[in-house]
Amino acid sequence: GExxxxxxxxxxxxxxxxxxxxxxxxxxxxxxxxxxKQESGKGPQFIIDIRSNMDKRQGQRVTxxxxxxxxxxxxxxxxxxxxxxxxxxCAEISYSGAGSYQLTFGKGTKLSVIP
Amino acid sequence: DGGITQSPKYLFRKxxxxxxxxxxxxxxxxxxxxYRQDPGQGLRLIYYSQIVNDFQKGDIAEGYSVSxxxxxxxxxxxxxxxxxxxxxYLCASSxxxxxxxxPQHFGDGTRLSIL
Numbered sequence: 275g276e277x278x279x280x281x282x283x284x285x286x287x288x289x290x291x292x293x294x295x296x297x298x299x300x301x302x303x304x305x306x307x308x309x310x311k312q313e314s315g316k317g318p319q320f321i322i323d324i325r326s327n328m329d330k331r332q333g334q335r336v337t338x339x340x341x342x343x344x345x346x347x348x349x350x351x352x353x354x355x356x357x358x359x360x361x362x363x364c365a366e367i368s369y370s371g372a373g374s375y376q377l378t379f380g381k382g383t384k385l386s387v388i389p
Numbered sequence: 390d391g392g393i394t395q396s397p398k399y400l401f402r403k404x405x406x407x408x409x410x411x412x413x414x415x416x417x418x419x420x421x422x423x424y425r426q427d428p429g430q431g432l433r434l435i436y437y438s439q440i441v442n443d444f445q446k447g448d449i450a451e452g453y454s455v456s457x458x459x460x461x462x463x464x465x466x467x468x469x470x471x472x473x474x475x476x477x478y479l480c481a482s483s484x485x486x487x488x489x490x491x492p493q494h495f496g497d498g499t500r501l502s503i504l
Contacts, residue, residue, distance in 0.1 A: 282429055308492050317393075317479050317495035318432075363431065377493070379431035 282361060284384045293351040295383045297364035302345060304366040305375075309338060309349045312361045312382070321349070321362075351385075359387045392416065395480050395496035401504050402467065402474060410465045410499045412480035419485050421463035422493065425449060426477040435478075438463055439485070467501060475503050 287293045299307070305326045310318035324331045324338045324347075331338050337350040347364050363382035370376040393414045402408045414421065420439050424432040434447030438457040452471025457463055463482075467474045477500050481493040 310495075315497070317395075317481075317497045320492045320494065323492055377434075381429060381431045 282382050282384045284386060286386045286388060287354045288388050289354060289356060291354055293349075293354045293358070293385060295349045295351075295362045295385065297347040297349075297380050297383075299345050299347055299364065299366045299380070300378065301366060301368045302342070304368040306367040307338070307340060307347050308365045308367070309336075309347075310363055310365065311358075312363070314360070318363070354385075354387050356387045356389055359385055361385070393480055393482055393494055393496035395478075395499050397499060398497070400499055400501045402501060403504050405469045407466055407468050408501065410467070410478055410480075410501070412463045412465065412496060414461055414463075414480075414482045414494075414496075416482055416494060417460070418482035418494070419460070420483045421457070422481040422483075423447075423453070423455065423463070423465045424479045424481065426479055426498070432479065435465065474501055476501060 285295060308323045309321040311321050312318045322331060322333045322336050322338050324340050329340055335352045339348045349362060351358055361382045361384050364380045365377055367375050367377050396411045400408055422437045423435040425435055426432050433449050435449055435453050436444055436447050436455040438444040441457055441460050444455050444457050452468055454466045454468060455463060477498050479498045480496045483493045
């Protein structure tokens with residue numbers, strides 16, 4: 275909901291510019307990463323994912339970059355639109371043993387697009 | 390359309406009262422999850438279920454209970470033992486908990502407040 279965006283880092287971008295949202299993850303053994311978009315009052319929506327054996331993956335207007343050396347993940351949004359305004363957060367999946375995986379979510383970044 | 394339905398969207402609880410949040414999915418997913426979202430924090434796992442009639446505690450299970458009598462349904466009860474229940478609750482599902490590539494699909498959440 276609206277309160278999800280409180281106390282989060284905020285990125286303000288002019289409409290039409292590119293946006294870069296960053297995420298530092300914690301587990302160097304994480305195998306898989308996901309970016310989610312959460313609009314006000316709604317649940318998170320899957321945007322794009324990337325496996326640890328890749329450095330870059332592109333979708334429609336979005337690109338995810340993975341730097342395993344510094345445990346850093348970024349989401350690039352091309353030609354940012356007002357509809358892109360939301361909270362964006364990353365998630366990492368790591369193997370937790372006994373055939374199970376653990377999903378850890380970042381706190382998120384609030385993207386505000388200036389018309 | 391396939392998806393996850395959470396109800397109600399807003400819920401109010403009196404002191405000492407138990408309340409139950411509904412989550413239904415028609416995605417034919419085996420795994421279902423409940424998360425709690427607080428302002429400025431990442432999602433925290435309350436309970437998860439990999440299969441019907443089985444569920445496991447997550448990171449913050451105290452004061453909550455769940456059941457999984459049907460594949461498509463995973464209700465969450467917030468008991469009176471949960472002293473700080475005000476939060477945004479998100480239900481999610483995925484094909485299987487044990488598959489690596491498994492982005493979770495989320496419902497649109499229930500906002501619980503204390504009267």
